[in-house]
Amino acid sequence: MGSAIPDLPILADDDSMLTRKFGRELANYFSGSPLNRLSFLRPNYKFLRAAFAHPNATFLLLDNSSPLAKDPANLAYVTRDVVVPLTGEEPFEASEEEQVKKFNSTVTRPTVLFLGIHEKQPGFQYQEYKGSPYFAVDVTPKGTVADKAKSVIDAVKATGVSFIDGRRLMSLNAPEAAIYGEARILLDWNSRNSFCGGCGQPTTSINAGWKRVCPPADLAVLGEDGTPMARADCATRHGVSNLCFPRTDPTVIMAIVSADGGRLLLGRNKRFPPQWYSTLAGFLEPGESIEEAVRRETWEESGVTVGRVVIHSSQPWPYPANLMIGAIGQAAPGGESIDLGHDEELADAKWYPLDEVREAITNGVSGLGDPPPPGYKEGGLRLPPQIAIANQLIQAVLNDYLGMTSSKI
Numbered sequence: 001m002g003s004a005i006p007d008l009p010i011l012a013d014d015d016s017m018l019t020r021k022f023g024r025e026l027a028n029y030f031s032g033s034p035l036n037r038l039s040f041l042r043p044n045y046k047f048l049r050a051a052f053a054h055p056n057a058t059f060l061l062l063d064n065s066s067p068l069a070k071d072p073a074n075l076a077y078v079t080r081d082v083v084v085p086l087t088g089e090e091p092f093e094a095s096e097e098e099q100v101k102k103f104n105s106t107v108t109r110p111t112v113l114f115l116g117i118h119e120k121q122p123g124f125q126y127q128e129y130k131g132s133p134y135f136a137v138d139v140t141p142k143g144t145v146a147d148k149a150k151s152v153i154d155a156v157k158a159t160g161v162s163f164i165d166g167r168r169l170m171s172l173n174a175p176e177a178a179i180y181g182e183a184r185i186l187l188d189w190n191s192r193n194s195f196c197g198g199c200g201q202p203t204t205s206i207n208a209g210w211k212r213v214c215p216p217a218d219l220a221v222l223g224e225d226g227t228p229m230a231r232a233d234c235a236t237r238h239g240v241s242n243l244c245f246p247r248t249d250p251t252v253i254m255a256i257v258s259a260d261g262g263r264l265l266l267g268r269n270k271r272f273p274p275q276w277y278s279t280l281a282g283f284l285e286p287g288e289s290i291e292e293a294v295r296r297e298t299w300e301e302s303g304v305t306v307g308r309v310v311i312h313s314s315q316p317w318p319y320p321a322n323l324m325i326g327a328i329g330q331a332a333p334g335g336e337s338i339d340l341g342h343d344e345e346l347a348d349a350k351w352y353p354l355d356e357v358r359e360a361i362t363n364g365v366s367g368l369g370d371p372p373p374p375g376y377k378e379g380g381l382r383l384p385p386q387i388a389i390a391n392q393l394i395q396a397v398l399n400d401y402l403g404m405t406s407s408k409i
Helices: 017-022 045-053 080-087 096-101 143-157 174-192 290-302 354-363 389-398 401-406
Strands: 058-063 066-071 112-118 132-138 204-206 211-213 217-222 228-230 249-257 263-269 280-283 306-317 322-331 346-353
Touching: 045 112, 045 132, 058 080, 058 143, 058 174, 066 174, 080 132, 080 143, 096 204, 112 174, 132 174, 174 306, 249 290, 249 306, 249 389, 263 280, 263 290, 263 354, 280 290, 290 306, 290 322, 290 346, 306 389, 322 389, 346 354, 354 389
Parallel strands: 058 132, 249 322
Antiparallel strands: 058 066, 112 132, 204 211, 217 228, 249 263, 249 280, 263 346, 306 322
């Protein structure tokens, strides 16, 4: 039996003109973080030192992207004294300039991420900003700190908590799913970019894990006079380079309704179990608008031609670093014929009457690897759970989002 499906994030009530016109904003799973990221303070090492040293500082540990947790629904956090044997007393003691000057590619520096402050948990204050600081620490045993990392892992396991598999973790409560998602994406990015995308030389992490730089010299390579030898020039050292900052890969995911508004297009990926269908999706390509990507991906995967497209909501997706941009589109009259011969990504695609989709939302929702829920009739349509943006797009269609069943798109 699969884990219980978590609730979605709950946003504060909002009586703005936009809400009155378009309805309440939807926060999808992995969004709705309780933390204020204070992104403008990441280069401020005085702030980082104060936040790390504060007794209210909270630390999330990740081992190979797997977070420390009490159980599948709740993360487990540790205090500063637990991480100091790995990170050192003051991992933010040196400024960015000093870190670059002292760079030594043979010495492993554990990645310490600043995630933000929890403003509903008072205690720490820096200027006018108040709240408990949250950090994430990579305790994956590697390099010159492997033994220290193993000691930290053993110490926390001895308290009765454990690291839970982070490859497709979808069971955490909503606020902590957002915290974990932020940490996972950043640690994954740092791990994947230990070498410069501009010149191929080793890089170092700065600004509490939110930037990587390609130092001009390396203490691991000394000249005859004992000073670090200059490395080859690199374009990332001149101006602002997108290779130095975390990336997010946008993906479009779309619920496509028929021209008459009475049916929904769903596809079954080759790795899906029988009867398990979802909305279509694909990567946004360079030089392409969201609406164009919806039309292109729908046609390539299913052969269906899409006319009008509207954006519904979005979902951060930390596997590894995507932003799912949810849209609803309507097939063009005469463009509803299904042809799987273009892309061949899907095993099947079908137009489902909305009544059948409504039945599946009621009795056929489950996780991808989970069995059908009670009430499911064998052979019926199965759909993704509410924590997937695909489910929310399907529900929007069923709830007559923007009057689609009246062909108002």
